[in-house]
Amino acid sequence: MQSSILLKVDSVTKLFPGVRALDNVTFEVRAGEVHALVGENGAGKSTLMGVASGALMADEGSVAICGERVLGDPEVARDLGLAIVRQEPALMPDLTVSENLYLGVPPRCRPPINQTKQWARELLGRWSQDVSVDPGDRVNTLNPEQRFIVEIVKALAAEPKVLVLDEPTEHLLPEDVERLFQRIKQVTARECAVVYISHRIREVQKVADRLTVLRDGQGQGTYDATSMDEHRIVELIVGGELDREFPAKAAGTDSEPRVLEVKDLRGPGFSNVNMHVRRGEIVGLAGIDANGQREFMRALAGILPSSGHLSINGKKASNANPIKATSSGIRYLPGDRHQEGILAELSVRENFSLRSLFKDLAAGLTSRRNETQRAQQAVDQFAVKTPNVETPIGSLSGGNQQKLVLASVLAGDPKVLLVDEPTQGVDIGTRMEIYKTLRQVASRGVAVIVVSSDQQEIAGLCDRVMIFSRGHVVKELSGPEVVESKITAAVLTSTTTRERTSSSTSGFWKWTAGDLAPIIMLAIAIIALGAYTGSVNEYYFTERNLAGVLPLVATLALVAFGQQILMLVGGIDLSVGPLMGLVLVLQSFFLIEGAPPETQALGWTIVLGVVVLVGTLNWILVDPLKMHPMVATLVTFMALQAVSLQLRPIPGGLFSDGVLESLDSTIGLVPLTLAAAVILGFALEFGLFRSRWGLSFRGLGSRPEAARVAGIKPRMTRLGAYIGCSLFAGLAAIPMMAQVGSGDPNSGTSYTLTSIAAVVIGGASLFGGRGSFIGALLGALLITQVNVVTSFLGVTDAWQSYLLGGMILASVALYSKSRQMAVAK
């Protein structure tokens, strides 16, 4: 009996501007089978799986998962049992591994939210006992290999009925590839359907039961994979015969001059490396990953710090930083294409020319004609599939991006070419073209060094191979020794135990990049400033001073909470200040002496309505109308200011004594309003890290596309954030009433900037995804303190601005530096 069909893609057509990515494709996967999807770069494999997983909407045709139709909704596809490992993991970088895993699985597979870390640890442990990923690590501190492991673990944790693996092994070590194959066996044994996309034919032969070939967006048939040899599969992919011989190796290079000479180079992860590359040679660096070969290459490129001696063509060269390395003639093709190789939003032309812009300069200006011509030539030479050179590179298929980055690196006329994973994601035909190109480059006198996890590639391409182990070159293979079996044997015998990926990040930077650091540093600054002012002026810690200052903290903290909510999702609200002013103006008509309770209640109702309306309006401008949040909320800023001035051209309407007295209530020395703000701050902080809304807000701000795939509703979440921000601005206006006393239309304006300052000092990222309510509270406290201490210290008010400006600068510099330093290389 034939097993049931769990994924059916029926007659699907998908168009992108200028490209028919899929043309009437039909594809089905049965329960318990591994179905490989193969084809050249740009054939449409990822697009087909994008349509199947609901991430893309088909123009024609239909998709059914377990018999149910899916139409462009990733959450529905996921709930029906589809899990996908993408070429670029759909992870939210500012969230931790455990938070990503939690959001990444359907609700039925999630643990109670307070047990997320333990659950994530178990999942990672099930992958491997010596996995080098901690559930508490933030994803942006992981290297590509670790990110892929998290992505795979996430897909497996969803207990899928259909598992899609889109080039899952491009960044994996051999032992993890084996682990993946084991897991595939396990899931197919429980009748899961697996789609396996790969350019590595040997892998396809090893795991696939059937295979479907795509070429230029069209299906080329489905075959039984078990009986097919490598040659036949390649023929089907390219649609004909293919020259699969590696280009001939260099002969007699022993007497050639040395192009590159490296002496005693040492740096993070490697030491005392001596090597050279002769004219015409390609030298490979091999070893189990994290044994120093990649670090050595990155140090040569000036990306990692190093010390030692370097000469190129007999002249002393510098690799002190990437700029110096580049001017010495060293060019680097990064292994992490998504993070370091491409600028996704920029066009193919710009991505091509950015490494060789000097060739397009005429009288100090870039010649667009020249640039376009060169980019077009590169596209033709490397057969990059793109509608034209103005297409954003991010919309090209992975392999086509890789070809363009290589073309761009070569256009910089390197003397030394460093290539990390030259053919990642590249189809078999182009792979051979890249090998030929590298050989030609070497024969022109460029020193070529290659790092690759594919030992067949190293063996076929390189003249000499240096084996790295624990940061040292332990063996050198040359001539007839450069064959796959010998390289593998040398690699395996030189390192018996694998070391955990070492991180060169110092503990200090790791700590400052954490969530607690801003809070602790702010607390220290507040205590130090208070202690110093108290020691200089005895009146600072008096009851009178505190009674004046603390309510101001409550006002600023509340509006800062609102700003923080919005900044988490990547927004910003300039209208909060005038909104606070408008609330005061409105209430100055209702909360006056002698107003009956109904009138007061009406005032509150109107204020609530206005606040919600303003939040919604801001959202409409930003989300459906796609205005930049700064511009949108600047418009609202002006509109609200105008309304306030219309209602009260000059301040007026005194609030009743009863209202002011109740706002002035205290618990001991602490104003009730501040106590309420502190409690709210702690509650919000708890929610931020321990509730689904907190995760959703941070996830959306961190990476919207990944958040959408994880089932977070971007629109509703942003609407919630905008309304939440306005509500907190409205709330902040309540303690402000007691401070202002009447309806003053200009009273709130300054809070726009100070609320932004408070959250930034408190550790929030202006790009979204990170922040803290306790941080915002302490930021508010510090800013208020700075505004007050100048008079106690006997310095001019100008110092308020100096100090505040200095604090913003110092905190932003420190946070961004630490977040950069904590990222794994």
Ligand SMILES: Nc1ncnc2c1ncn2[C@@H]1O[C@H](COP(=O)(O)OP(=O)(O)OP(=O)(O)O)[C@@H](O)[C@H]1O
């Ligand atoms: N978002 C997009 N916008 C415009 N064009 C796109 C987009 N995504 C894919 N394409 C185009 O659709 C075609 C198919 O791309 P796809 O990524 O599906 O290929 P692929 O078979 O997965 O290739 P690779 O093996 O290189 O990953 C390519 O020409 C690509 O440039």
